[in-house]
Amino acid sequence: MTGLLYSDVESELRSELRAMLRDHCDPAARIERDDAVDVDLWRRLARDMGLAGLLVPEHLGGAGAGPREAAVVCEELGRAVAPVPFLGCAVVAGTALLSCGEPDLVAGLAAGERPVALAVPFATPPAHAWSPTVTVAGDRLTGSVRAVADATIADVLLVPAGRGLFAVDNSGVRREQCTSLDETRRLCDLSFEGAPGRLLAEGADAEAAVRSAVLAGAALLASEQVGVAEWCLDTTVEHVRGRYQFGRPIGSFQAVKHRLADVWVAVTQARAVARYAASALATQSEVDLAAALAQAHCSPVAVEAAEACVQLHGGIGMTWEHRAHLYLKRARSAAVAYGPADVHRARLAELVDLPPAL
Amino acid sequence: MTGLLYSDVESELRSELRAMLRDHCDPAARIERDDAVDVDLWRRLARDMGLAGLLVPEHLGGAGAGPREAAVVCEELGRAVAPVPFLGCAVVAGTALLSCGEPDLVAGLAAGERPVALAVPFATPPAHAWSPTVTVAGDRLTGSVRAVADATIADVLLVPAGRGLFAVDNSGVRREQCTSLDETRRLCDLSFEGAPGRLLAEGADAEAAVRSAVLAGAALLASEQVGVAEWCLDTTVEHVRGRYQFGRPIGSFQAVKHRLADVWVAVTQARAVARYAASALATQSEVDLAAALAQAHCSPVAVEAAEACVQLHGGIGMTWEHRAHLYLKRARSAAVAYGPADVHRARLAELVDLPPAL
Amino acid sequence: MSPTPMTPADVRTSVAAFLASHPPEDRTGFLRARFDAGLAWLHYPVGLGGLGASRALQPVADEAFAGTPDNEPRRIAVGLGMAAPTLLKHGTAEQRQRYLRPLWTGEEVWCQLFSEPGAGSDLAGLACAARKDRDDWVITGQKVWTSQAHYARWGILLARTDPDVPKHQGLTFFICDMRAPGVTVRPLRQLTGEAEFNEVFLDEVRLEDTLRLGEVGEGWSVARTTLMNERVSIGGDALPREGGAIGALARMWREQPELRRAGLHDAVLRAWVRAEAVRLTGLRLRQQLAAGEPGPEGSAVKLAFAGLLQEITSLELELGSTLRHDDWRVDRGPQPEFPSRTPTHRYLRARGSSIEGGTSEILRTIIGERVLGLPAEPRSDLAVAWRELPR
């Protein structure tokens, strides 16, 4: 039976991380700035707590933990809408690198010294992960990749190009930051004009590396969405207990209470589904199905929770000052990341033999 | 501007009909019987009130009214889930006959003497109305048509067969009553074994006659659905005002009140949409669009209202004794009649140029 | 007398020993012996069908007894799920001794006499009156939605012994003798055409005081034991993927390609996703219970299950363009397995899943208040005598 609970180790990791984020994470302070990533916070997490190398085996310089632990990290980072590139660097690029067997790059990543990002658009569904838009001539790369996540502070970019996956150094890439819907995870457009690249994998190996990386991203993004939804639920519950209208806390009205009960039920389900995806990734069984299910289910739950949060806060939830909008934008953006829910449902249709109409 | 209101004449017709149904219609008494149609009631309506010939011009022996008046009749018959074949005989078969120009049959129908039904499955969408399942050899018809509405007491059947539309007398048809989901509008399977038929129209004329008949049925069924929904709403409002739990009328709880408010909003919209369909039929403009819109919108509203009715009645709504189930079954059955909502949406997609994905 | 901690191996050994000496020819005899050996419900006390063992060992015993005569758990569900835990917790030694064995063996079927036409969601507002007449109680009232009443020997009955105190305080819990004069059971026909439940009329039914369970006026707290166990038991089976109603829908889609319509594909997939999410949620809940960390997720399961079932059965009608039913005649057979009948039956029966055993509205309030800690609504019905409440 697949374990869907949290282990003691995972719960400890959660407590430690939550405390760290409580003290050091202020997502609202990072928006509308050029330096969208909180580099100080990322250094604490990546290097001091070892989260950059969480998925990296110990003999390669990492923590030797697995997707289940990484999922807990995603939950907490989602709860905090933390402006740090864990998902893109530690999960997605990390998975790609491990798949290519690149000890130096892996070690740099794991040590929190040299952040790496995969140059694939953030909206790419796992099934279409291999669609290079960059061409190769010799070892020179030319082309562009739009709306990439967690690439703003990467020292090395992993670029699918031609038939291979290439490593490109900072110096070879031009970055343009996007005005993102989710300013706590700023996207950027990358372009390469004859940038020197080093071939990491070729043909089927390159494809497998990229595909497994995006699949891991999709599977663990679900846990981040659980964290987002949970913050929205908790914060709203707190608000409606203390907000009085008509001489009563508004949480005593059924319209409010029942909507929050529905959100709680949805979050409860999303947690089970996200844990299942993390377990599937850990055991490498049913990963495609579990990831598609997780994205199909958790994307709308996070959106629903964030929308309920804004609505039940009333006017204050519509302000720039209140944090609710950061979560709404994160939830909406995450719902598109690694493919929208309907695309994941269509993928499930293939996997469980529920074909489209003739 | 299309008139979406009720005229004074229509309102008078409604009052008269409602009073008649209040005194003479007991749908619960007709279910689980072989004679599913209330023949006495139908005689009063068809002959005495002239409803059988409502759509028939005066010079052909009818009342010379139009689809707008017929829609009001449908509303009231829906409110009463009256077990009478108005929709099938007066609207659908009547439209087909008028289109073929058959003064004798029309006169018999209009006088309430010789009920006529169109032998097309009840679930047929207007766009597929012409799909004969009966073959012709000489003037002999052979084949079967399944799940036909309002055909149990028809003296004459209009049968699409081969390339024509034929009139077949009672004697030539074998009827088998179905166990219908909606026992207030019992369906039957028809079969013909070399039955003598009289050709009414051929080729494009036959197709047009059948198609306009089913289209009229779809357009006016929406008004029946409004009537069904309205009864459910009114009855539930009445119930929750008088039912006390926790020392309060349950209608004072927001969970109940807000659900009924949503039903009311939905019924309000359904009424506008159904009136639009009736007007479109009356003026013969945008009929395809209006009918598709009406079915796409009103089918789910009637179901939603009936489901809310059962739910908010609690246990008593689940009993055979309470009328709610008759409305639930009518609503569910009507949602399939003349094509389900998704098929009508797909038709709209063609009409308003919103094509399917490539 | 306190039992030693058992292991699964111990259970298997005990069952094997029992089976070696008890040929299963005589069904009732076999079940009685199993009860007496403490191998009925292992977590019950020694002498009452159990061994005081961990609840987690029960599946081991059930597996070891597979193929031998069982007590038809569906037939006696009310007894097993509700009457038994209530008797165990609140019964006197005599009552537990008298009732539990025939309850478990299926010799005596139990039913539940709680709901009334005027007391559904607000069970504590019930009106059925119990009047003391010398040493006996005389019961008059009407109960409804009573499954198994037409073949039950006993009923667990909640009745009002004092209308002049607030509603929760005036109730007393009884064991009702279903053969006593004045008890009339009538089938209650549902919108499916079946009569799965009954109405029970109690007309001056005389019960001895030994049939009282718990103290006079303590009925509500006794009933809470019953209700907690009811909620746990609804929607509780562990299912494989596509094991529930979604299985029928998925099969329909797979096996009848002519029914597939583009506009319904995504709706079917949504239902599949939702069903799998509900299933995994139930699985996680089970793992929590097994790990000794019961979470509040249990209350989510029934609520989610009801909505899911309604969505799926509704979609089945749409997909099938269903206009026909199979049979409206009254059926008084045993409760049918849910997926066994037609889509129309499934759809209609599923309407009840958001009403019976706590409406979805009530469940949302419970989740809001007990799980999320949201404040209750102002109540006007708690401090006033039951007699004074508007009805």
Place this chain on the structure above:
Amino acid sequence: MSPTPMTPADVRTSVAAFLASHPPEDRTGFLRARFDAGLAWLHYPVGLGGLGASRALQPVADEAFAGTPDNEPRRIAVGLGMAAPTLLKHGTAEQRQRYLRPLWTGEEVWCQLFSEPGAGSDLAGLACAARKDRDDWVITGQKVWTSQAHYARWGILLARTDPDVPKHQGLTFFICDMRAPGVTVRPLRQLTGEAEFNEVFLDEVRLEDTLRLGEVGEGWSVARTTLMNERVSIGGDALPREGGAIGALARMWREQPELRRAGLHDAVLRAWVRAEAVRLTGLRLRQQLAAGEPGPEGSAVKLAFAGLLQEITSLELELGSTLRHDDWRVDRGPQPEFPSRTPTHRYLRARGSSIEGGTSEILRTIIGERVLGLPAEPRSDLAVAWRELPR
């Protein structure tokens, strides 16, 4: 003095005569003259910009004036929609004479000072205090969600003159001089990045008693006039098919075939159907009003419109797989036409449609109670002094 019944032809004749003698060069002069000729709002009384005519004639006049300088109705929407009807019904002769003309011509912009941080849905619970100081009133408090406050000359203000009576009874309605000392207007930035609204801080703002509208303690009944007119004006424009947000979605689907996904087709069609149903409902409502049979459907329109807008803008983001926004910087320009910006802006702004001008929760309660006649919840806040209410 009573006006003779006018016909559309009369209106066209009057306007033509007016235009012949009033060249539209001087914008303000032209509008003042139009007001003085009674051709501003025809249903207002003679002398106050109208001719006491039927409201149904207004479109005739507006059409006849097409192409001439107008009063920028969007810029002065609060004045036209809320302040004016309130002044007309509750103002003294002097007040109506003083304020209505510059309000209508746009020379003096009005804003509404009702909502407070602590009083949103429960407007009658507001705290802003008005204290009598000899002949003046001294106002202290904070108002929020005030559009147009940063260029308004006057505000309609609801303040508490007596905290020791139940909340609805202690309110008085004022005209607030937005240039008075103590009035501070600050932009309130929304989740879209814009600052469409303001916060208004009132710190010992001194108002003469002539700025009081209605009697002391009668503020709630005066405010009801304002609010009824607000609700009518929200979501009120007559639109052609695909005229609203659905138009943008439909165009996206039509014009960008590469975005079409099978799983979203039915969702887009559902939205189209719903939009058309809402549009026809609005059309029917207008026909009812024109026929002099105002139905309760008006209250449905805002509720339905909010839900529809949220559904459509949400679907737009899904369809476009939208991850980018255009610009988060604060924008203090005039209110943008709704469909003119990006899908993200539309989506975010639409979140407010179920909050502003009455939350959807409040609207459902209003429909349930006023339209369907369902009983109100037990209230504990009506009979107690405002000062004693928990907050």
